Amino acid sequence: xxxxxxxxxxxxxxxxxxxxxxxxxxxxxxxxxxxxxxxxxxxxxxxxxxxxxxxxxxxxxxxxxxxxxxxxxxxxxxxxxxxxxxxxxxxxxxxxxxxxxxxxxxxxxxxxxxxxxxxxxxxxxxxxxxxxxxxxxxxxxxxxxxxxxxxxxxxxxxxxxxxxxxxxxxxxxxxxxxxxxxxxxxxxxxxxxxxxxxxxxxxxxxxxxxxxxxxxxxxxxxxxxxxxxxxxxxxxxxxxxxxxxxxxxxxxxxxxxxxxxxxxxxxxxxxxxxxxxxxxxxxxxxxxxxxxxxxxxxxxxxxxxxxxxxxxxxx
Numbered sequence: 001x002x003x004x005x006x007x008x009x010x011x012x013x014x015x016x017x018x019x020x021x022x023x024x025x026x027x028x029x030x031x032x033x034x035x036x037x038x039x040x041x042x043x044x045x046x047x048x049x050x051x052x053x054x055x056x057x058x059x060x061x062x063x064x065x066x067x068x069x070x071x072x073x074x075x076x077x078x079x080x081x082x083x084x085x086x087x088x089x090x091x092x093x094x095x096x097x098x099x100x101x102x103x104x105x106x107x108x109x110x111x112x113x114x115x116x117x118x119x120x121x122x123x124x125x126x127x128x129x130x131x132x133x134x135x136x137x138x139x140x141x142x143x144x145x146x147x148x149x150x151x152x153x154x155x156x157x158x159x160x161x162x163x164x165x166x167x168x169x170x171x172x173x174x175x176x177x178x179x180x181x182x183x184x185x186x187x188x189x190x191x192x193x194x195x196x197x198x199x200x201x202x203x204x205x206x207x208x209x210x211x212x213x214x215x216x217x218x219x220x221x222x223x224x225x226x227x228x229x230x231x232x233x234x235x236x237x238x239x240x241x242x243x244x245x246x247x248x249x250x251x252x253x254x255x256x257x258x259x260x261x262x263x264x265x266x267x268x269x270x271x272x273x274x275x276x277x278x279x280x281x282x283x284x285x286x287x288x289x290x291x292x293x294x295x296x297x298x299x300x301x302x303x304x305x306x307x308x309x310x311x312x313x314x315x
Contacts, residue, residue, distance in 0.1 A: 018053040025080040026088040030114045039137045066106040123281040134167035148206040178233035185241030190253035201267040240278035251275045268295035272305040
């Protein structure tokens with residue numbers, strides 16, 4: 001059933017939980033019932049009421065579902081329909097995106113990757129609840145493009161799997177943290193992962209030049225990332241999709257490749273980067289020493305990814 005543009009979700013007579021689910025589905029593209037339960041109803045022992053509201057969204061043409069086949073068991077994976085997307089955008093609660101999930105896209109080979117990105121975000125949301133920090137269901141954004149110039153002078157785009165915002169609050173000291181998340185399901189070689197680290201190092205130092213024929217204004221605007229972030233985001237590689245021993249080897253390989261790269265060694269005191277498995281994040285959370293730094297001795301640390309060179313004033 002089509003709805004007139006500009007109506008808010010509550011104007012369709014949707015219960016609060018259904019209203020909350022719609023923008024979350026819109027922003028995160030694909031979520032299982034279990035993921036939605038962890039995000040929206042963590043206090044409930046069962047997802048019976050949530051399933052009822054998801055069915056209501058499907059009946060009204062605002063959400064749809066496909067089946068996730070993993071381990072021989074089917075599980076419903078939910079997404080926002082084009083009609084549901086129009087309503088979310090009209091409500092103005094989230095940043096509009098041109099991307100529209102379709103039935104074919106929901107069932108394609110990127111399904112597991114998208115769900116792993118969202119499992120990573122959920123791990124941070126659950127940690128925030130546990131420690132009294134701030135990170136909610138809409139605090140990570142998939143595939144935000146960051147434009148810069150590569151070494152040939154051509155435009156390049158750095159597109160993290162997600163950009164996550166988190167407020168870490170300890171003893172009244174609040175840190176506004178941002179993370180570039182890169183999810184690897186053991187489908188790319190360590191060489192490709194190292195190339196991603198180099199791309200982030202280039203973006204860290206990238207200063208836009210004025211258009212041809214135009215002189216720079218004053219002393220310039222500095223690095224491009226300063227237009228978007230108060231401090232350069234921490235880079236977190238989240239590994240999954242293989243046995244723990246395999247992921248440990250991939251971690252060691254990425255560290256060795258980073259150590260062998262002179263440009264990356266020069267950026268090591270400014271580019272805070274770490275490696276963790278998705279299973280470690282889910283089991284223990286990001287605020288215990290489960291993260292292996294990309295640079296340096298390799299002693300496990302937490303998601304602050306502090307280095308000896310990092311000053312106390314850093315965000």
